[in-house]
Amino acid sequence: MGFAFVTDSSIEGITSLNSEMGHFNFFSVHHFNITGVTITAPGDSPNTDGIKMGFSSNMHISNTHIGTGDDCISILSGTSNLDISNVTCGPGHGISVGSLGKNKDEKDVKGLTVRDTIFNGTSDGIRIKTWESSASKILASNFIYEIIKMIDVGKPINIDQKYCPHPPCEKKGESHVQIEDLKLKNIYGTSKNKVAVNLQCSKSFPCKNVQLIDINLKHNGRHEDGPATAVCQNVDGSARGKMVPQHCLN
Template sequence: MDRNTTEFGLQIISLIVCIAASYLDGGLAAVFNVTGFGAIGDGIHDDTEAFSQAWEAACSNGGGSSSVIVPAGRTFLLSPVNFEGPCYSSNVHFQVLGKIVAPNETDAWKGCVSNSWLHFSDIPGLVLEGSGVIDGRGSPWWKNVSLGILKNALHIHKCDGLQLRGLHHVNSPKSHISINKCNGVSISGLNILAPENSPNTDGIDVSESTHVLISDSIIQTGDDCVAINSGSSDIQMTNVSCGPGHGISVGSLGANGSYATVEQVNVTKCNFQGTQNGIRIKTWPGGSGYARNISFEDITLQDVENPIIIDQFYCKGEFKCEDKPSPSAVQVSHVTYQGVNGSSSSEKAIQLFCSESKGCTDIKMQQINITSAIPRAKTYAICKNAYGESSSTSPLVPCLTQLHDDVLGREASAVWV
């Protein structure tokens, strides 16, 4: 047998192995290991083509489930790549056990779809999981913002029934995970990490999505741990640890005069350590729409600069929005804070800055206890056009007034305690 024949035989065996059927999650699934399609995994050679071929094979596999395997013990360099459906498989698992890294050179990011590195779209039932690492190698972007629009590491679009679990996401140029137009999403067991001074490195961004559960995750970044953006409803967050970072945010909403909506957001049993913000709602002046039926319950704070904040004058610090009155604003209403406890690194524990054109209505605060992290310092609440009720709060929040026709539009005074 000559050498060519032997090599051909080995290639055939390798291909058979990589598509061999095995039992996963109790059902028959075809398995496609990226190494069987030529991925080297030395962190130097570009393995994008091998990943694309493995994906194509898994996605086109008719009937049952398919699984793409990224094996442990190797580092796979990928250029920006699209994993697209719809697939013939009933659902597709993408299991990351090794490490996937982005290019070190920013020029290699050209041609990104949706300004992202790893892009999954139109794949109902997608399961993206594993104990491996997705490393966006974002430092070249952070150091030089003149390079252009920052890129998201992972963007998932129109993947209903998405399950995202167990992975380590690190050092994205911009947002680590972006979820858009997905319904029935479960995100759990993630570790997301970037330096505190890395700009715009949100942990998880959700937009135009419904029925989303984010749970049991640790997020330490340079921006929002989680941001809920327009078009989203029925968003549940529980047992999320945030810090450092900019807290958990609804918004920003209403930029450039846009119409924006968010509703039915419930944040429970989350903790914040050393964050710039704790629980925040942020809207731009001049926008329209609503942010409503939002609750924050059983929240723990440790050394948080702005523990509770509603900011209807958000503008990324580009100018003082309060100096530019606007006739419209996103309506903020029916917001509940209950069982919020811990310490603030500043004296302003509660800040409710609402637009004169709309105000914030039906705000409820119960069982709040935020003390100063600074010895012998006190905390206070400050409000502007905020209406609702409070009980059992420290600091006291008398500036949160009842809404009456004769007081609508007036500014409630700041209160020191």
């Protein structure tokens, strides 16, 4: 189901079952509410994004369950003022911003809040992905993630500014997408991978003002791999409160 150039509308109480491709697509949609929606597809079904949006603003997604073979929610270029609450995601690839930076005509992504959300058995949880050799210089800013539960998530917190999944992408340059003003608060649960917090930012445009507050992510993979760890590259920020794994910010 697709919505384009729609304003002041809503969907409520709909179930989307086994869509062949993405379930709900939004383009240039403004002031739109999504509540009480159920999205279901097998975990191995390709390109079955639950909710995908671009060039949209002032959207609210709440009380929704998404299980799919791709991103539960995909947030693309030109999206602003998006509020997500009380969402359960799994299976799937988490709530993803991006990928960003691949095309020249992309616009900033700003103003995202994700709260009171559960990721259960997903490959990723909180995910931001930007292309390694990006064509556009844009800003991804003012993101807040709080009260997020991770249950057996592959990569609970994953900023990947070296996104290069397949040719013709070339691993030759740095991402030109600036990520700044990112707050991660009260993120807890279990990580399948030893690296539970991955902050891999651009060398040319380091992440700015990343706040970690009360992070408690335990590794529940192979015991011999040891406790969870965090990895930081080119990131400026601060940490306070409980920190498991130990943070790696300067």
